[in-house]
Amino acid sequence: MRTRIVTILLFALLFGQVELVSAQESFTRNWDGQKIKGVRHIAYPTYTGFPFLTDGWVPGKIEFTDGGVADSLFLRYSSFKDELLYYNENVASQIVIDKVSIKGFSFAGTDGNIRTFRKQYYDGYMKGERFFEVLTDGNIDLLVYRKMSLSSTTAYKDESNILKNMAYISTYQYYFYSPEKGYSLVRLNRNAFLTKFSETDQKQVKKVLRKNRIRIADEESLILAWKIVEREGLAINF
Amino acid sequence: MKKIILIFMFLVSIVMVGNTQPKSSYGLYTDRDVYVSGETLLAKIYLPEGTPSHIVCLDLVNQFGTRITGASLVISNSEAEGYLQLPDSLSSGTYLIRTYQKHNAGKLKTIREIWISNRFDGLEKTSQMKRLVNASSLLEKSTSQLEIINLKPDYKTNSKVEAGVKIDEALLKQLDGNLLVSVAQIDDSFSPSVFSVQDEKAREGIIERKGIIISGTVTDKKTAQPAADITVYLTIPDSLPGFQYYKTQKDGRFHFLLDKYYGSVQAVIQCFGNTPLQRLNIKLDELYAESGALPEFRTQALPEEFKNNITRNIAAVTFRKVFNQDVLTFLAPPQKVTEPYPYYGKASNVVDPQLFIDLPDFTEISRELLPGVKFRNYNNEPSLLVMNTSMHAYFEDKPLILIDGIPIRDLNVIKDMGSVDIDRIDICQNERFYGDLRFPGVVAIYTTKADYSRLPESTQLIRLKLETIQLPTKLAEPVVTEPTVPDLRQLLFWNPSTKPNQDLSVVCNTSTIQGKFKVLVRGRLKDGTLIFSEKQFEVK
Known part of the structure; x- marks a missing residue:
């Protein structure tokens, strides 16, 4: 009997405290939810190919330029327009978040790994702020600009039997990036990778690649090659 | 166990x-x-x-x-x-x-x-x-x-x-x-x-963990009961106005957090009914002990x-x-990151009426100077529409109308404003979102006097001078x-x-x-x- 009374009393005490804490949290939620500014997303024209990076909405996190963070949002990155969308359940709308307000964002990929995107100023051709996916993070970063371009193709008929001559085509661009030295474009092949190093270092890079049996042909092998070469202390010649 | x-x-x-x-x-x-x-x-x-x-x-x-x-x-x-x-x-x-x-x-x-x-x-x-x-x-x-x-x-x-x-x-x-x-x-x-x-x-209130908190209650004027689902707006007028909103629950309570302001600031707290006929009463809690x-x-x-x-x-x-x-x-x-643009978004058009011929009222200003803005005052019933550029049509809903950053609903407030009264007008011709708020276009008018004297007196609006964090x-x-x-x-x-x-x-x-x-x-x-x-x- 005594134990039961003590249990009830403790439960009552706990309940009171939890109520106080959750009341505080509900205000915080209300305040935090106001950070996202944007415009309604207008559907892109349908062509062959896919303008978004992911097939559907993926839960992710956004870091804002004002230091704020919004977590557990349904995100979708538009490779076509280089913009980030989120789904606002409360107003049932797809919203393009103001690029100027975003510092970066991340979400879990299909393999479970976190994919991180960072907004950076690109000073090459077509200057401006771009979202780069960070493939490796270090003194020199390996970045990719996951761009989908709308290009003209030979005429075809879509599912609705409408004749079209445009398609979304992947034009991903890979860069080595250093905040001091800027961007250096690299293509997905061995020779392009080797040219990023000084002539004296190239020999050693070749040796390292051979030793680790790496053949640069895709994104995965480029990341692997760079990680190993970086570990060897070889620097990119910007 | x-x-x-x-x-x-x-x-x-x-x-x-x-x-x-x-x-x-x-x-x-x-x-x-x-x-x-x-x-x-x-x-x-x-x-x-x-x-x-x-x-x-x-x-x-x-x-x-x-x-x-x-x-x-x-x-x-x-x-x-x-x-x-x-x-x-x-x-x-x-x-x-x-x-x-x-x-x-x-x-x-x-x-x-x-x-x-x-x-x-x-x-x-x-x-x-x-x-x-x-x-x-x-x-x-x-x-x-x-x-x-x-x-x-x-x-x-x-x-x-x-x-x-x-x-x-x-x-x-x-x-x-x-x-x-x-x-x-x-x-x-x-x-x-x-x-x-x-x-x-004595009872405890909300802990000011991050900054100053302003709280209050919204009640229905007719029933005197707390009003739920009412959006309460807090505006701190400035060249880049500060803005927050809070949706009330069953208890009609609202809370605003002021963590980025220093010294004395002018604030406007207001709410609007969910239906045109709903009249509300907004009351702030005592700011001090x-x-x-x-x-x-x-x-x-x-x-x-x-x-x-x-x-x-x-x-x-x-x-x-x-x-x-x-x-x-x-x-x-302490250094705080300032917003790069107002809460209602980057303006698609910014118009300074003083650069043009003197116009007597807002109908004339909208006709002559404001692209994609249709303000009419037929039979003393003013209406305002904004063009949605991405859809090439006017929004069906009333846009967000602001005077010095403060939302207003009564168009009679702006109908008599001529070129001399207006410093600049920001226009957003797209459907903007700010959190859960939807703005079908925005017309933000910044007055030359910036004294907020045009704001209508109402039980739904409180103007106050707030002492925020001391410098x-x-x-x-x-x-x-x-x-x-x-x-x-x-x-x-x-x-x-x-x-x-x-x-x-x-x-x-x-x-x-x-x-x-x-x-x-x-x-x-x-x-x-x-x-x-x-x-x-x-x-x-």
Whole structure:
């Protein structure tokens, strides 16, 4: 009997405290939810190919330029327009978040790994702020600009039997990036990778690649090659 | 198993209760005890250990409990420092300085008695003074482990004081936080009471963990019941207006967090009914602690020495005012990232009507100058539509209309605005979102006067001047521009954030004021005990 009374009393005490804490949290939620500014997303024209990076909405996190963070949002990155969308359940709308307000964002990929995107100023051709996916993070970063371009193709008929001559085509661009030295474009092949190093270092890079049996042909092998070469202390010649 | 659950629950309860209860009272110190109206009062507050709030209030009330002025100070390491500008119009008498945190103001307040003399009346007509009765003073321990050294018994006017503070090594380990070191003129004939008001039964409010919180309630005007699902807007008008909104729940309550503002700001809080016929009433909670039970005062004769000191102080303060000898230097607020564009988005068009021919009203302005904006005033029923550029059609809904950043719904407010009244107009021709708010186009009008006089008076709108977080300050260095201008400082040294060290130096210059001065060192031990050490000297 005594134990039961003590249990009830403790439960009552706990309940009171939890109520106080959750009341505080509900205000915080209300305040935090106001950070996202944007415009309604207008559907892109349908062509062959896919303008978004992911097939559907993926839960992710956004870091804002004002230091704020919004977590557990349904995100979708538009490779076509280089913009980030989120789904606002409360107003049932797809919203393009103001690029100027975003510092970066991340979400879990299909393999479970976190994919991180960072907004950076690109000073090459077509200057401006771009979202780069960070493939490796270090003194020199390996970045990719996951761009989908709308290009003209030979005429075809879509599912609705409408004749079209445009398609979304992947034009991903890979860069080595250093905040001091800027961007250096690299293509997905061995020779392009080797040219990023000084002539004296190239020999050693070749040796390292051979030793680790790496053949640069895709994104995965480029990341692997760079990680190993970086570990060897070889620097990119910007 | 049962036992483990019981022990766990017991521990959790203890920890939670421990977190919400302050362990001791506040230490409230001012630079002096006797002031003249128009002067600046400096204060240092030691707060109870583990206080969850980020803000502490400091205010001045009169004997009847009426709040005269106040400030919200940022708490850092359970300490806070700030100042109060004593209004020029205060009549001579005893006043109370209070410090508290808003969430538990009813539970715990610390009050300090001070004297303020009116600068213009003096004490010629005053022969009696009211003093607090039986106020039990807060315990403070004088310690010899804090030794004030190298202080001569007397100094000449305008000479250098080079003293030191020696802190015992054992005490150094026990000290918690910074020390307050001050050198100020004293008045022996007035020793103030400092006491705590505690009421364990009082209710607790929301803890100001990040910044100042403003709360209130929205009720339906017809039923007088709390109104749910009402969006309450808070606007801080500026060139880039600050904006927040809050959706009320069943209790009709709303709360706004002000964590990025410093000093005094103009704010507008308003709400709109969910239907055109719904009328609401918006009421703000008390921004400051209520007076509570007033302490008892008794009348006593004004000592002649005190009277003479006051006369001298009044002359000194008046002189300093005439020669603009500032007491404080304002420091820059902590760096905050400012918004790159207004909350309603980057304008697709910005129009300055003053660059064009003078137009008499908003109909003409919209017709001639505003692309994609259709304002019409047929039969005195104004309407406003904005073009949605991505759909090449006008939005069916009314856009967000702003005057100086403040949302308005009544178009009659803008219909008479001509070119002379408008500084600029921002137009957003797309469907904007701000959190869960949807704006089908935006027309933001910035007026030339920017005095918000066009805002309609309503029970759904509150205009108020808010005292947000006080700007950090430090004691101004004495500046003597001409040798004939005397230096009339009564406070020679004030450092409320002195880092404890075995040897501290206190260097300052005496002013032309003669009389008794005191070097005071105050601190707090890890167990919450407030300690002090003092030494007097005379300026001749």
